[in-house]
Amino acid sequence: MTINHHRAGQLLSAYLDGELLPREGAAVQEHLMECSSCREEYERLRITKGLLGALPVADPPAEFWTAVRAPRSEGAGPRFSRWPSVLLRRPVWAAAAALVILLLALIPFVKGTVDRLHAAEIGVDLYVREHALEMSTEPLTDRAYLGVVAGDADLVLAGEQARRGGAEK
Amino acid sequence: MTGRVLVRGAGAVLFVLAAGALNAGAQLLPVPPSRILQMALEAPRLVDYEGTKVITVLRGDRTETITVAEAHKRPERMRLEYVSPEDLAGRLIVDDGATAWHYEPRLNMAFEGPTLGGQLLSRDRTLLLRNYGVTDLGVEDVIGRQAYVIALVPHHPGVQRRLWVDRATGTILRSEELDPSRGVILSAYFSRVSFSLNLPEAYFEFRMPAGARAFRMFTTEAGTMSPAALQRRVGFPVLIPPVLPEGYTFRGGAVSRFGSLTSVYLRYSNGGNLISFFEAPAGSIGWPSAGRAIAVGGRPARFVDLGYFRVLIWEQGRLRVTAVGTVPTETMVTAAGQIAAGREQALVQDVSRQIESDPATVQRLRGEGLTFPEVARTVTLAHRLGTDLGTTIRFVRGSLSASDLAGRLGMPQEMLQQTVQQTARETSTSSSPFLSSPR
Numbered sequence: 001m002t003i004n005h006h007r008a009g010q011l012l013s014a015y016l017d018g019e020l021l022p023r024e025g026a027a028v029q030e031h032l033m034e035c036s037s038c039r040e041e042y043e044r045l046r047i048t049k050g051l052l053g054a055l056p057v058a059d060p061p062a063e064f065w066t067a068v069r070a071p072r073s074e075g076a077g078p079r080f081s082r083w084p085s086v087l088l089r090r091p092v093w094a095a096a097a098a099l100v101i102l103l104l105a106l107i108p109f110v111k112g113t114v115d116r117l118h119a120a121e122i123g124v125d126l127y128v129r130e131h132a133l134e135m136s137t138e139p140l141t142d143r144a145y146l147g148v149v150a151g152d153a154d155l156v157l158a159g160e161q162a163r164r165g166g167a168e169k
Numbered sequence: 170m171t172g173r174v175l176v177r178g179a180g181a182v183l184f185v186l187a188a189g190a191l192n193a194g195a196q197l198l199p200v201p202p203s204r205i206l207q208m209a210l211e212a213p214r215l216v217d218y219e220g221t222k223v224i225t226v227l228r229g230d231r232t233e234t235i236t237v238a239e240a241h242k243r244p245e246r247m248r249l250e251y252v253s254p255e256d257l258a259g260r261l262i263v264d265d266g267a268t269a270w271h272y273e274p275r276l277n278m279a280f281e282g283p284t285l286g287g288q289l290l291s292r293d294r295t296l297l298l299r300n301y302g303v304t305d306l307g308v309e310d311v312i313g314r315q316a317y318v319i320a321l322v323p324h325h326p327g328v329q330r331r332l333w334v335d336r337a338t339g340t341i342l343r344s345e346e347l348d349p350s351r352g353v354i355l356s357a358y359f360s361r362v363s364f365s366l367n368l369p370e371a372y373f374e375f376r377m378p379a380g381a382r383a384f385r386m387f388t389t390e391a392g393t394m395s396p397a398a399l400q401r402r403v404g405f406p407v408l409i410p411p412v413l414p415e416g417y418t419f420r421g422g423a424v425s426r427f428g429s430l431t432s433v434y435l436r437y438s439n440g441g442n443l444i445s446f447f448e449a450p451a452g453s454i455g456w457p458s459a460g461r462a463i464a465v466g467g468r469p470a471r472f473v474d475l476g477y478f479r480v481l482i483w484e485q486g487r488l489r490v491t492a493v494g495t496v497p498t499e500t501m502v503t504a505a506g507q508i509a510a511g512r513e514q515a516l517v518q519d520v521s522r523q524i525e526s527d528p529a530t531v532q533r534l535r536g537e538g539l540t541f542p543e544v545a546r547t548v549t550l551a552h553r554l555g556t557d558l559g560t561t562i563r564f565v566r567g568s569l570s571a572s573d574l575a576g577r578l579g580m581p582q583e584m585l586q587q588t589v590q591q592t593a594r595e596t597s598t599s600s601s602p603f604l605s606s607p608r
Contacts, residue, residue, distance in 0.1 A: 122427065122428075128475065128478055130493075131443065131493040131494070134445060135443050138442065139293050139441075140297075140332070140341075143249075144224060144249050145355065145357065147260075148235060154282070154384070155273065155276075157427065160278075
């Protein structure tokens with residue numbers, strides 16, 4: 001099984017989590033060996049997930065349980081008002097919260113980069129498909145041939161391998 | 170007895186000769202080539218057929234031969250089942266005239282998208298007859314059927330067509346497209362065809378196979394918008410080609426969306442061919458790895474030769490522009506170079522001075538998608554004929570034919586043609602020193 005760049009990008013996260021079927025995993029591995037941009041993307045994902053995984057599992061402070069178990073009538077205000085002082089007393093919690101906020105802020109940037117990589121690959125196929133569909137309104141164009149062009153582009157846009165086709169001239 | 174036999178024999182010979190003469194007479198009946206073209210354009214609305222078609226087409230630096238079972242039910246239903254090559258075998262396209270379903274059996278995937286059977290508009294016919302010369306090349310046999318052979322040669326450099334039109338039905342039995350710089354780029358012919366069939370409606374209805382994954386592929390918004398309206402819609406500047414190969418005119422614009430990629434789509438047609446321009450914010454799309462690096466107006470660009478279609482990509486300001494078409498490479502690069510030059514405001518001033526019009530009018534007509542030579546032609550013609558700009562734009566774009574306009578103005582068509590031809594000469598790209606015409 002071989003996969004294209006676009007499809008490999010979609011499967012990277014699942015590959016990292018070991019959630020792919022063996023043949024899919026092998027295909028992603030094979031693609032990573034050949035594609036430097038996917039390797040970089042894979043490395044970024046791995047580091048991000050590693051950072052999340054490395055966050056310490058901290059025991060909640062005694063005040064937390066007190067606040068949780070407090071009767072509803074006490075209201076939410078006093079419970080949450082204790083959090084700044086809890087964070088000050090627990091610097092690990094403060095650092096973890098800051099890291100989560102930072103990662104959330106980075107998501108659009110990482111997503112934007114991945115989108116651009118995908119768009120570069122799909123751009124030509126998308127535009128050729130649009131052009132072929134519009135060509136069908138030209139009265140003398142062969143529609144059976146346009147079906148080949150638009151159909152091939154459909155497959156690539158769905159993440160499938162491009163059809164090779166053609167014989168030596 | 171012998172005499173009776175002789176008389177009968179002579180009668181038979183005379184009958185055969187007379188029949189032959191009638192047949193020969195029928196064959197030689199002159200039919201104007203424009204009438205043959207008209208038959209070919211009208212045939213899909215009048216005739217049902219089912220046959221096997223063989224297509225040979227350029228694909229990259231190779232050729233590919235495709236065999237497809239093609240069925241057509243008037244006015245615009247179509248069913249295509251691809252037989253070969255191997256990696257295409259089994260592909261099915263069922264088109265009911267509004268929606269086309271593409272089914273890929275080896276992947277059990279189905280794609281729902283817009284129809285492939287565009288309606289013939291009078292504008293297309295007007296543009297086709299305005300921009301192409303139609304010549305009669307005689308009568309030939311194609312799979313045992315008599316066919317008129319006509320050639321469509323563009324008045325300006327571009328792709329030529331040769332059509333074999335069935336004498337009885339008007340169906341195109343064989344066609345060839347010839348790019349002067351590359352030879353035949355597409356050839357298609359029926360190896361077998363049957364007419365007058367009562368093809369059942371159900372044959373043109375798609376039924377989703379069990380377990381198939383379905384994708385909706387309506388990526389371009391329906392309808393058409395002017396570049397000015399598109400610019401308001403997308404929020405980024407829309408570049409309008411300053412000049413195109415003579416005969417190409419704005420056909421429409423739309424917004425195309427796929428995932429996070431939003432592009433503006435501008436279409437230019439000469440009635441027989443199309444050049445598409447796609448514009449997207451440069452930050453939303455990276456450089457493709459396909460194709461070879463070239464320069465467009467001094468800017469880095471990539472040229473992707475897919476064979477029948479050619480793609481040119483370059484970056485300008487904050488935009489990524491992609492041109493797609495079946496035109497000679499030089500034509501595409503020159504047209505792209507005119508956009509890349511980025512002289513819009515200077516050209517608005519130059520043209521408004523040349524045609525003695527105010528820059529605001531020139532700018533407004535540019536916003537309608539007109540090239541600078543078309544702007545000059547429209548304003549000059551409106552002045553000479555006394556027509557309003559809206560009517561003149563429709564005439565320049567082919568939505569209004571010369572006979573219709575002459576009828577409206579109450580003037581002889583010949584006189585109108587003379588005025589139009591004189592204006593075209595005066596406002597052609599070759600007579601405007603500030604614009605170089607793409608070849």
